[in-house]
Amino acid sequence: MQKIATRIFIAASVIFGVFGIGFWATVTEGEESASDLNVLFGRLAGIAASVVLSSFAVSVAGKYLNNSD
Numbered sequence: 776m777q778k779i780a781t782r783i784f785i786a787a788s789v790i791f792g793v794f795g796i797g798f799w800a801t802v803t804e805g806e807e808s809a810s811d812l813n814v815l816f817g818r819l820a821g822i823a824a825s826v827v828l829s830s831f832a833v834s835v836a837g838k839y840l841n842n843s844d
Contacts, residue, residue, distance in 0.1 A: 777839070778840060781836050781839050781840045782840065784832070784836045785832075785833050785836045785837070785840070788829045788832035788833045788836065789829060789833065791825070791828070791829050791832075792825050792826055792828070792829030792830070795821070795822070795824070795825025795826075795828070795829065796822050796825050796826065798821070798825075799818050799821030799822045799825060800818060800822065802818065802821070
């Protein structure tokens, strides 16, 4: 049962990462005064956060999946 729950958690983490990247890549500009470089770095920071959070979750879940028999 733990293996099934861990695999579901891994799949949900990957989906979270994909949707997070999609969200940050397509988010609209909020302020008129923001420069293009500022908007670009904001989007890249959001994408990086989505990747880091989902990869951390998959890493932790993978350890539990490999250790359970």
